[in-house]
Each structure stands twice: as structure tokens, then as C-alpha cells.
Amino acid sequence: MFQRSLFRTSRPRFFYQTLTTEAPVAVTASSRRMILFCDHPLERTDHLCIKAGDMVAAGERIVPFSDASAYVVAPVAGRIQAVSPFVGDFGKNWTRIDLAAEDRGDVDSGFAAAADQVSLETVRQWMTGLPGGLEMAVIAGAEAPIDTLVVAATESDLLSVSAQYVLRHRIGAVSRGIDVLREITNAPRVVLVVGRDTVQGIGHVNAEIRAVSTVYPAAAPGLMLREVLHRELPAGGSPAAAGIAVVPVEAVAALGRSFAEKRLALEKVVTVVDKSGRRTLFEVPVGTPVADLLATADIQLENGDRLIAGGPMTGLCRYTDDYPVRPDTHCLMVQDAAAVGRVGSDPCINCGECVRICPARVPVNMLVRFLEVGKYETAAAEYDLFSCLDCGLCASVCPARIPIFQYIRLAKYELALSRAAEAENV
Ligand code: SF4
Ligand code: SF4
Incomplete structure (x- = not known):
């Protein structure tokens, strides 16, 4: 997963995990x-x-x-x-x-009746909570007409293998889901993006297949679209605004399965990583309490352990396991209290590690100074806040253990709120 040059002459490199044939098979965890x-x-x-x-x-x-x-x-x-x-x-x-x-x-028969008609309206009315995370505004082409539909069979973070599992085991549903999305979006071009290590052995799908690098964060939308479509997004610009609808492969598979079976496919694949780093795949209904999933995985949370929804780079800590598996909970990991890296209170020492590793060439050492004191507008206007790809690499190498990525996320969230409020008042 991680490579560092012996003499520190090059940047450390992180790799996405590959789902091996020996990987544990997904098991279904039931909850009351x-x-x-x-x-x-x-x-x-x-x-x-x-x-x-x-x-x-x-x-x-x-x-x-x-x-x-x-x-x-x-x-x-x-x-x-x-x-x-x-x-x-x-x-x-x-x-x-x-x-x-x-x-x-x-069983409610409402969806079975609605599924006779493949339409955006049916999807809107029934499929907001489909596993994988289906964004209605994206497939509706709310920001711009869709010229390319990208099915992302790539992982969102380092330890997850959930998307690869879906690709390997549900290719028929993926194919059907692509047909549904073509019909709904009228996208003239459909591209299935996979990690370079997983490109072999994919069955037939009605889409171009493109592979991306397995070096993290190549699957971040901005980098992925540059690599596979040769399209550059402006800083802070979304793929949707450029006419590209990026849809996670699990959402596409769930869409395909739901219409094919006339039953909403709500089972979510989750990669669970325990305190020793052992990885198991589970398939559970969206809404399953994390506490029940951890119990099935035989993981006990002790005082001081850290529960993370997502992966080690971009995941969010949960203060409780009384929380559900959500449509975008691709990975859950538990860190032992002894292994938890504490956030530091030291100031930035201007070592430049964050700048060297940043794939978007953001001047992170300067950016963080403004974020720490809540100067978000300045951070955006002068220090490329919106060029950030949300990969979390900067925080992972910071020797002062400054929670840089949390600052970045908070700043983007606050600016989005204030800009939405301004737009409402115009
Ligand atoms: S999270 Fe940090 S390293 Fe990643 S793109 Fe943003 S500023 Fe750069
Ligand atoms: S890695 Fe941390 S200490 Fe080094 S320049 Fe960046 S913010 Fe400062």
C-alpha cells in the first residue's frame, strides 16, 4: 500500500488495494x-x-x-x-x-409497478438511497447536458475493495444498469473506468473500458478524467458542470438489478478492516447499524479505539457505532487505541512535505495558515483551496500532525454554505 524512497529522494507513493482471488468472500450480515x-x-x-x-x-x-x-x-x-x-x-x-x-x-409492490417504466422520474421517486451513492442531480444533467457517462469502478480510498467486488461479481447487473442510464441520460458516450490491475477478465459491457493508474489518488475525479478522457476540470469545477456524469459502479449495478428484478436492490458491499488490518467483505442492507456489522465481524470496540467510515486517507471518524451503513459507506475500519495517530498542537514547521506530495500542486503550507484562523475566502482566492482534490495526502505526511485535510473539508463546506445563502438572498 505504501512505498517510500530509501534516501527520501522521491515522494512516498500509496497504492490502491487490489482484490485478490484469495480475498474473503462477501458474507451477508443480518440485523434486527x-x-x-x-x-x-x-x-x-x-x-x-x-x-x-x-x-x-x-x-x-x-x-x-x-x-x-x-x-x-x-x-x-x-x-x-x-x-x-x-x-x-x-x-x-x-x-x-x-x-x-x-x-x-x-413487500411493498409500489416499485414493482413503477419499474415497468424506465425513466428518470422512476429513479428519482425510488432510488435516492441505492447503495453506491446515486446523485440525482448528476444523472439528471442538472448542471449541463451529459455528453459522457463515466461508470467509476475505482475505489474511493486505499483499503476499500468494494467497487472491485461489485465489478467482478455483478457484471451482468452493471451492464443492465449502463443500459438504464443510457436510456435516462441520452449520454452518447459511456466509459467504464477500472483500476489498471483489475482490467483483465471483465465480462461484456456495453461501454468503452479505460484503465487508470493504481497509484493513489489517480481515481479522484479530476485526475481520473484527465487520464482517461483527457479532459481538464477547472479549479473547483465539478464533472457534472463539464457534461460528465460520474456514477459509482455499485450504484449502476443496483440500478440494473432493481429494474431487472423489479425489487429495490438495497444491499451494500462494505469492506471492513479490523484492528490487525484484516479485511473482510460484507453485504448488508443500507441502514444496518454499524454496531451489528462490527459484531458480525467479531470486532470489539474498546475505549480509545477509532472507528472510521471511509478509508485511512479520507474517512471520517464516528464517535459512536450507533450509526448506519449509508449508501456511500464503502469501507469501515477500526484502529486500535495504541495505533491511533494523535493530532498535534505544534505549529507548521514549513518543511514542505505537504507541498511536495500534493497532486494538485496546492501551496498547502500557506493554505493551512489561513484555514487555521478561518480565513476561508482568502484561502480560496489566493491559495488554491478549490484546486484541492480531497485526497488527504498532505495530512498523512505532515510531521506536525496538523489536521490539514479536516481544515480543508470544513473550509469547503463553510464556503459552500455561505455561497448558497448569498445566492438565495440575491
Ligand atoms: S488533500 Fe491535500 S494533498 Fe490532496 S489535493 Fe488537497 S491539498 Fe493537495
Ligand atoms: S507538512 Fe505540515 S509542517 Fe510541513 S509544511 Fe506542510 S503543514 Fe507545515
């Missing part, structure tokens, strides 16, 4: 309860249409509010136990719905 997050804040209970005690069928669309269209889909039949507000990463407000599974076996 589910936690669902609805992307709408619970601020007023008088607009709530659901309550504890309500029964739901598997695959039922739950619309919690009378004045908002946000919804979740129940992965299992059960009974609502609680509806509560939840504050997530960076203070984002969600509505949390706790569901107790029941062995009633009733």
Missing part, C-alpha cells in the same frame, strides 16, 4: 433493526406523517413530512420505533428513523 436517515431536518413535529408504532413493508417508500418530498425506503418489513432529529457531519441536520425488523414478509 435498521437506522434510516432522511435528508430533511426534523424541526417541527406537526408536519410529521409517521410515528413510532407504524408498520412498514419491505421496499416501502417512507415520506416523513407532509410539506417535503424527501423520503427513505425501508429495506426490511418492520415497525417504526422512533423518529428523531440527528446532527451529522459538519452540523448537517437529518431526520433519523429507527426501524425494528419483523418477520412478516410483506
Whole structure:
């Protein structure tokens, strides 16, 4: 995973993990309860249409509010136990719905009827929570007409092999999902992007196949699109704004499976990495509590251990395991308390390691000075904040252990909020 030059004459290099044939086969972990997050804040209970005690069928669309269209889909039949507000990463407000599974076996037929018609509207109405993370604005071409659809069968972080598992074991569903997306988006070109080590043995898919480097962070959208499409994104520009819809391979497979089987495919592949670095793949419904998944993986969380959703470079720490597997939870890792690298309180020593390793050539040593004191606008205007690819490499090499990447993420989030607020007030 990691290479450093013996005499420190070159930058350290990190490699994406490759799914080997010896890798543990995905196993299904079942849970008696589910936690669902609805992307709408619970601020007023008088607009709530659901309550504890309500029964739901598997695959039922739950619309919690009378004045908002946000919804979740129940992965299992059960009974609502609680509806509560939840504050997530960076203070984002969600509505949390706790569901107790029941062995009633009733299945909602709404999607089966809707699946007769392959359309963007059907996808919008039913598939917000599909595993893999399907962004509706991206496939709707909300920012610009789509000229290229990119199916990314690449990993989001170093230790995950979830996308490779989907590619290897669900190629038929991927192929069907590509057909669905072609129909919905009218994209004239479809490209399946895979890691260079995984390009062999892919079955037939109705798309061009392109391989990217396995050196991290080659799969970051900006770098990937430059390598495989020879297209440059402007600093801070999204692929969607350039007419490129990037869709994770797992979302494409889930889309294909859902339409083919007329049943919402809500099972998520998660790479679980334990304290010794052992990796196991699990397949669980979106909404499965992390605590239950860790119990199935025989991992005990002790005081001081660190639970990370995502990978070692870009993952986010969770303060509790009372949290669900989300559509984009590709990897979960647990670090032993003794191995956790603590954030430092030392100031920057201007060693330049972060600048040398940054693939976007951001002047990170200068950037961090402005981020530390909340000068986000200056950081964006003068020190290339929006050229950052969100890879986390700078933080991984900083000898002062400054949480550079957390500063970057927070700054981008705050600027996005303030710019959205400004746009609303214009
Ligand atoms: S600033 Fe840090 S996180 Fe951003 S691209 Fe450079 S190394 Fe990666
Ligand atoms: S790696 Fe850390 S200490 Fe070195 S220049 Fe960058 S921020 Fe400063």
C-alpha cells in the first residue's frame, strides 16, 4: 500500500488495494433493526406523517413530512420505533428513523409497478438511497447536458475493495444498469473506468473500458478524467458542470438489478478492516447499524479505539457505532487505541512535505495558515483551496500532525454554505 524512497529522494507513493482471488468472500450480515436517515431536518413535529408504532413493508417508500418530498425506503418489513432529529457531519441536520425488523414478509409492490417504466422520474421517486451513492442531480444533467457517462469502478480510498467486488461479481447487473442510464441520460458516450490491475477478465459491457493508474489518488475525479478522457476540470469545477456524469459502479449495478428484478436492490458491499488490518467483505442492507456489522465481524470496540467510515486517507471518524451503513459507506475500519495517530498542537514547521506530495500542486503550507484562523475566502482566492482534490495526502505526511485535510473539508463546506445563502438572498 505504501512505498517510500530509501534516501527520501522521491515522494512516498500509496497504492490502491487490489482484490485478490484469495480475498474473503462477501458474507451477508443480518440485523434486527435498521437506522434510516432522511435528508430533511426534523424541526417541527406537526408536519410529521409517521410515528413510532407504524408498520412498514419491505421496499416501502417512507415520506416523513407532509410539506417535503424527501423520503427513505425501508429495506426490511418492520415497525417504526422512533423518529428523531440527528446532527451529522459538519452540523448537517437529518431526520433519523429507527426501524425494528419483523418477520412478516410483506413487500411493498409500489416499485414493482413503477419499474415497468424506465425513466428518470422512476429513479428519482425510488432510488435516492441505492447503495453506491446515486446523485440525482448528476444523472439528471442538472448542471449541463451529459455528453459522457463515466461508470467509476475505482475505489474511493486505499483499503476499500468494494467497487472491485461489485465489478467482478455483478457484471451482468452493471451492464443492465449502463443500459438504464443510457436510456435516462441520452449520454452518447459511456466509459467504464477500472483500476489498471483489475482490467483483465471483465465480462461484456456495453461501454468503452479505460484503465487508470493504481497509484493513489489517480481515481479522484479530476485526475481520473484527465487520464482517461483527457479532459481538464477547472479549479473547483465539478464533472457534472463539464457534461460528465460520474456514477459509482455499485450504484449502476443496483440500478440494473432493481429494474431487472423489479425489487429495490438495497444491499451494500462494505469492506471492513479490523484492528490487525484484516479485511473482510460484507453485504448488508443500507441502514444496518454499524454496531451489528462490527459484531458480525467479531470486532470489539474498546475505549480509545477509532472507528472510521471511509478509508485511512479520507474517512471520517464516528464517535459512536450507533450509526448506519449509508449508501456511500464503502469501507469501515477500526484502529486500535495504541495505533491511533494523535493530532498535534505544534505549529507548521514549513518543511514542505505537504507541498511536495500534493497532486494538485496546492501551496498547502500557506493554505493551512489561513484555514487555521478561518480565513476561508482568502484561502480560496489566493491559495488554491478549490484546486484541492480531497485526497488527504498532505495530512498523512505532515510531521506536525496538523489536521490539514479536516481544515480543508470544513473550509469547503463553510464556503459552500455561505455561497448558497448569498445566492438565495440575491
Ligand atoms: S491539498 Fe491535500 S488533500 Fe488537497 S489535493 Fe493537495 S494533498 Fe490532496
Ligand atoms: S507538512 Fe505540515 S509542517 Fe510541513 S509544511 Fe506542510 S503543514 Fe507545515
